[in-house]
Amino acid sequence: QQPVQSPQAVILREGEDAVINCSSSKALYSVHWYRQKHGEAPIFLMILLKGGEQKGHDKISASFNEKKQQSSLYLTASQLSYSGTYFCGTGMGAQKLVFGQGTRLTINP
Amino acid sequence: GAVVSQHPSWVICKSGTSVKIECRSLDFQATTMFWYRQFPKQSLMLMATSNEGSKATYEQGVEKDKFLINHASLTLSTLTVTSAHPEDSSFYICSALRDGQGEISNQPQHFGDGTRLSIL
Numbered sequence: 001q002q003p004v005q006s007p008q009a010v011i012l013r014e015g016e017d018a019v020i021n022c023s024s025s026k027a028l029y030s031v032h033w034y035r036q037k038h039g040e041a042p043i044f045l046m047i048l049l050k051g052g053e054q055k056g057h058d059k060i061s062a063s064f065n066e067k068k069q070q071s072s073l074y075l076t077a078s079q080l081s082y083s084g085t086y087f088c089g090t091g092m093g094a095q096k097l098v099f100g101q102g103t104r105l106t107i108n109p
Numbered sequence: 110g111a112v113v114s115q116h117p118s119w120v121i122c123k124s125g126t127s128v129k130i131e132c133r134s135l136d137f138q139a140t141t142m143f144w145y146r147q148f149p150k151q152s153l154m155l156m157a158t159s160n161e162g163s164k165a166t167y168e169q170g171v172e173k174d175k176f177l178i179n180h181a182s183l184t185l186s187t188l189t190v191t192s193a194h195p196e197d198s199s200f201y202i203c204s205a206l207r208d209g210q211g212e213i214s215n216q217p218q219h220f221g222d223g224t225r226l227s228i229l
Contacts, residue, residue, distance in 0.1 A: 002152070030214050041113075041202060041220035042153070049215055087153065091214025096143070099153045 001026050003090045005100035012078050012107050020103045022088030023070040030091035031064050031071040036102075037084040045073075045086075075105070083107045112136050113205050115221025122193065123229055129189045130224045132203030138183040139205035141213060144176075147200045147223075159186040183208070193228045200225050 003024040010018050022031060030049050034042035046055055051066025059076040075082055085104045089097035112135040120128055132142055140161045145153040157178055158166040165178035175197075177189040186205075190197055204218035 032217065034220075039223070039225075041115075041222045044217040044219070047215065047217060089218075093214065095213050096155060096158060097214060097218065098155070101152045102150075104150075 002098055003088055003100040005086075005088055005103045007103060008101070009104040010106070012105070014080055014107055014109055015077050018075045018078060018105060020073040020075075020086050020088075020105075021070060022072070022090070022100055023068075024090050026069070028064075028066060028069050028071075028090050029093065031062070032089035032091070032097060033062055033071075033073050034087045034089065034099075035082075035084045036087065042087060078105075078107050080107050080109065111205075111207055111217075111219040113203065113219045113221040115203055115224055117224055118222060119225040119227070121227045121229065124194050125192055126228075127189055127191045128193055128226060129187055130201055130203075130226075132186045132188070132205065132221050134184045134205040134207075134219070137205075137207045139186075140183060140208050142180065142186040142203055142205045143218065144178065144186075144188050145202045145204070147202060149200075153202065156188075161186075190226065193226070195228045198226055198228045 003022050006021045032047050033045040036042040048064035054063045062073045064071045085102045087102050088100045114133045116131045142159040144156045156171045159178045159180045161180040167173045180186045202223040204220045210216040
């Protein structure tokens with residue numbers, strides 16, 4: 001069952017904040033976040049393994065609400081380099097990830 | 110680092126041709142690799158899980174006789190698209206898991222740069 005991401009697309013000015021949500025209809029074992037630029041490989045951002053967990057790097061952080069079966073990715077004071085498509089991947093059992101449909105983020109100067 | 114090399118980057122060929130795509134983990138061993146397919150502006154759709162020393166596990170709806178996977182060593186998996194047709198045109202991406210890092214869904218996947226396949 002594919003997780004649902006929202007919004008589908010966001011356009012920001014440099015320096016603005018964004019939140020991307022990822023929801024699942026099934027219990028989540030883990031949530032992964034990746035960013036992909038056009039024509040390139042997805043780049044790993046972070047994994048959240050436990051309900052209530054929050055982590056971040058630089059100005060990108062994420063939270064995992066296990067009870068609500070959802071995760072959110074926060075981008076603070078966005079930079080031009082943050083542009084791309086963000087995918088959440090949810091661990092369904094131990095053997096694979098199922099990716100959301102993606103959120104396209106455009107940062108304008 | 111955790112570098113994954115995918116080759117070729119792009120290929121154009123005639124309908125009916127078979128095409129082989131390689132996925133190599135350059136600086137780590139990977140018993141498990143994944144093959145994804147991605148259509149423009151869409152998500153990564155898992156095609157199969159490739160395991161060194163055993164048969165690949167295919168997702169529902171993926172023809173195992175059409176998409177042949179061989180995981181020949183701890184650093185190499187190949188995907189062969191047999192008798193390719195225009196509907197097989199897509200972006201194919203592999204990922205690899207570093208050995209010894211625990212459960213599959215609890216560790217990062219390291220992606221190759223993808224192969225753009227165009228069948229005329």
